[in-house]
Amino acid sequence: MQVGWDGSLGGDFITTVARELQLEEGVLADELYFEDLRPGMKIRSIRSYEITAAEIKEFAAKYDPQPFHLDEVAAEKTFFKGLAASGWMTAAITMRLRVESMHVAGGMIGAGVDEIKFTQPVRPGDWLRTETEILSARRSTSRPEIGVIKSSTLVFNQRDEVVMRSVVNFIAPLRNNN
Amino acid sequence: MQVGWDGSLGGDFITTVARELQLEEGVLADELYFEDLRPGMKIRSIRSYEITAAEIKEFAAKYDPQPFHLDEVAAEKTFFKGLAASGWMTAAITMRLRVESMHVAGGMIGAGVDEIKFTQPVRPGDWLRTETEILSARRSTSRPEIGVIKSSTLVFNQRDEVVMRSVVNFIAPLRNNN
Numbered sequence: 320m321q322v323g324w325d326g327s328l329g330g331d332f333i334t335t336v337a338r339e340l341q342l343e344e345g346v347l348a349d350e351l352y353f354e355d356l357r358p359g360m361k362i363r364s365i366r367s368y369e370i371t372a373a374e375i376k377e378f379a380a381k382y383d384p385q386p387f388h389l390d391e392v393a394a395e396k397t398f399f400k401g402l403a404a405s406g407w408m409t410a411a412i413t414m415r416l417r418v419e420s421m422h423v424a425g426g427m428i429g430a431g432v433d434e435i436k437f438t439q440p441v442r443p444g445d446w447l448r449t450e451t452e453i454l455s456a457r458r459s460t461s462r463p464e465i466g467v468i469k470s471s472t473l474v475f476n477q478r479d480e481v482v483m484r485s486v487v488n489f490i491a492p493l494r495n496n497n
Numbered sequence: 498m499q500v501g502w503d504g505s506l507g508g509d510f511i512t513t514v515a516r517e518l519q520l521e522e523g524v525l526a527d528e529l530y531f532e533d534l535r536p537g538m539k540i541r542s543i544r545s546y547e548i549t550a551a552e553i554k555e556f557a558a559k560y561d562p563q564p565f566h567l568d569e570v571a572a573e574k575t576f577f578k579g580l581a582a583s584g585w586m587t588a589a590i591t592m593r594l595r596v597e598s599m600h601v602a603g604g605m606i607g608a609g610v611d612e613i614k615f616t617q618p619v620r621p622g623d624w625l626r627t628e629t630e631i632l633s634a635r636r637s638t639s640r641p642e643i644g645v646i647k648s649s650t651l652v653f654n655q656r657d658e659v660v661m662r663s664v665v666n667f668i669a670p671l672r673n674n675n
Binding site for chain 1: 556559561562563565576586590593604605606609610611612615
């Protein structure tokens with residue numbers, strides 16, 4: 320299994336492997352600390368995620384019960400002109416893809432969302448992948464043992480159209496807590 | 498069934514009823530148009546939503562598979578010191594409560610998120626409710642038949658602690674499209 324790790328050039332893509340894949344093969348997880356997450360670093364999802372009508376409807380029934388997310392026929396007459404995923408489902412899948420590709424020590428713990436834009440409908444049969452860039456990394460003033468990482472994520476479908484973009488902050492512990 | 502509707506004072510809370518409840522009782526749904534959504538208007542969720550350990554784990558297994566969302570024992574040793582809901586689950590439940598309480602004509606269709614802050618962990622046994630305030634309403638320059646509503650939502654638990662706050666934009670059609 321290949322574990323690419325080269326953030327030194329800033330613009331190169333990095334692909335890490337998911338914790339479960341690493342554990343399956345008995346490879347020690349690469350835990351990311353604050354010092355590892357440098358502005359300009361880019362991380363791709365390790366896979367694409369298939370969108371199914373079943374998942375769109377199941378998510379919508381629980382969290383966003385509106386006709387354009389629940390039923391193909393009813394959706395035809397709506398703004399979306401067909402079944403489309405709830406934006407909150409797309410956001411949740413984005414988290415899944417991010418968690419799989421970036422194994423932050425102690426877990427990827429959110430420190431707030433600065434922006435989400437939904438730029439294209441997500442449809443059954445789409446395959447989503449993510450590209451995340453580290454925008455900034457600052458140490459916490461109140462908690463010297465952690466830092467706050469600001470990241471931008473583009474979510475692409477199989478036609479390389481951006482369906483969602485977001486700016487999300489998360490915390491990362493310092494490896495060397497001086 | 499009581500359908501309160503008084504936005505004229507600006508600060509008063511409004512409680513609408515969910516589409517499904519309205520239909521059950523054969524009451525015509527109150528459809529909200531751009532003109533109805535005035536800055537200062539406040540809308541409460543029509544109910545509280547119970548958080549269960551089962552839903553926390555089920556959501557996490559799909560979208561945010563990290564120890565503090567998946568397993569009570571493993572969660573004890575993490576940042577959260579116990580099982581906590583994924584922030585994306587809290588955001589999704591917030592959408593559910595908003596959709597139930599505000600019946601926008603044509604559906605509540607997102608036009609981007611300006612901010613989400615997670616201010617307290619959400620735990621099994623919590624009950625969440627929302628209070629939404631309309632911050633601004635502007636007509637679209639490119640599409641004269643719709644407007645864009647900016648709304649702020651506070652999500653409270655049963656101890657009236659704010660667990661999440663967000664600023665979300667959505668579109669609303671004009672009733673009188675001059």
